[in-house]
Amino acid sequence: MNIAIIFAGGTGQRLKSGQDSTPKQFLKIHNKPIIIHTLELFQEHPQIDKIYIAIHPDYYDYMGELVKHYYITKTAGIVNGGETGQGSIYNALKLAQSQNPDDSIVLIHDGVRPNITPEVITQNIECATKNGNAITSTSCFETILISENGINPKYVPYRKHTYSAQAPQSFRLGEIIEAHEQTRKINPNYTDIVDSCTLYKTLGKETYMIKGNRGNIKITTIEDLYILRALIRYREDLEALGIDGKE
Numbered sequence: 233m234n235i236a237i238i239f240a241g242g243t244g245q246r247l248k249s250g251q252d253s254t255p256k257q258f259l260k261i262h263n264k265p266i267i268i269h270t271l272e273l274f275q276e277h278p279q280i281d282k283i284y285i286a287i288h289p290d291y292y293d294y295m296g297e298l299v300k301h302y303y304i305t306k307t308a309g310i311v312n313g314g315e316t317g318q319g320s321i322y323n324a325l326k327l328a329q330s331q332n333p334d335d336s337i338v339l340i341h342d343g344v345r346p347n348i349t350p351e352v353i354t355q356n357i358e359c360a361t362k363n364g365n366a367i368t369s370t371s372c373f374e375t376i377l378i379s380e381n382g383i384n385p386k387y388v389p390y391r392k393h394t395y396s397a398q399a400p401q402s403f404r405l406g407e408i409i410e411a412h413e414q415t416r417k418i419n420p421n422y423t424d425i426v427d428s429c430t431l432y433k434t435l436g437k438e439t440y441m442i443k444g445n446r447g448n449i450k451i452t453t454i455e456d457l458y459i460l461r462a463l464i465r466y467r468e469d470l471e472a473l474g475i476d477g478k479e
């Protein structure tokens with residue numbers, strides 16, 4: 233089984249402005265909620281068998297309505313999110329484990345990262361099947377500074393050695409749940425664990441990278457919304473012209 237875990241349990245505090253309290257995953261781009269743009273990528277991919285969604289409890293019923301309205305028929309379950317992003321992922325993973333074999337491949341993906349390509353999904357499945365995991369990443373175009381005080385760079389790695397981890401991040405179902413449960417014993421609040429790759433590396437586990445597409449941004453700020461609108465329109469224009477826009 234190849235399973236997508238889509239987590240969207242947050243309320244998007246960094247994006248909110250004025251009186252708008254809509255969580256970012258439900259904001260509309262081209263008349264469709266961002267999370268639906270994301271879900272459709274996995275719905276339409278022929279190798280994805282099931283989708284599980286972790287959502288903020290206040291929006292559980294609304295998420296169910298959206299799934300039905302937009303015919304996300306691969307949805308196998310919706311769960312309430314946790315206190316953190318990793319907590320939300322864990323909740324969805326546990327539901328998936330109750331219904332699927334432990335050797336299933338799970339692709340863990342942000343609900344507000346709606347611009348991956350089908351090729352990236354395929355490469356995640358292939359790499360995780362072969363190596364046990366796959367971390368989508370892109371090479372950095374800017375110099376990365378390592379600083380503990382935010383004032384002085386402590387270390388400047390060579391740019392050619394730096395990459396940005398994105399999503400999906402993919403694993404065997406039983407192994408990623410075991411990693412979560414090990415972490416929860418020593419770090420129950422997932423302090424400083426910002427993604428599944430960090431969780432794995434904190435436990436000393438080896439990870440494998442695959443090349444992502446450059447437009448695979450996560451919607452965090454107002455500026456990201458404008459970029460996403462342009463990227464989706466660009467992708468649609470390329471598709472209409474029959475042009476491959478993988479990058």
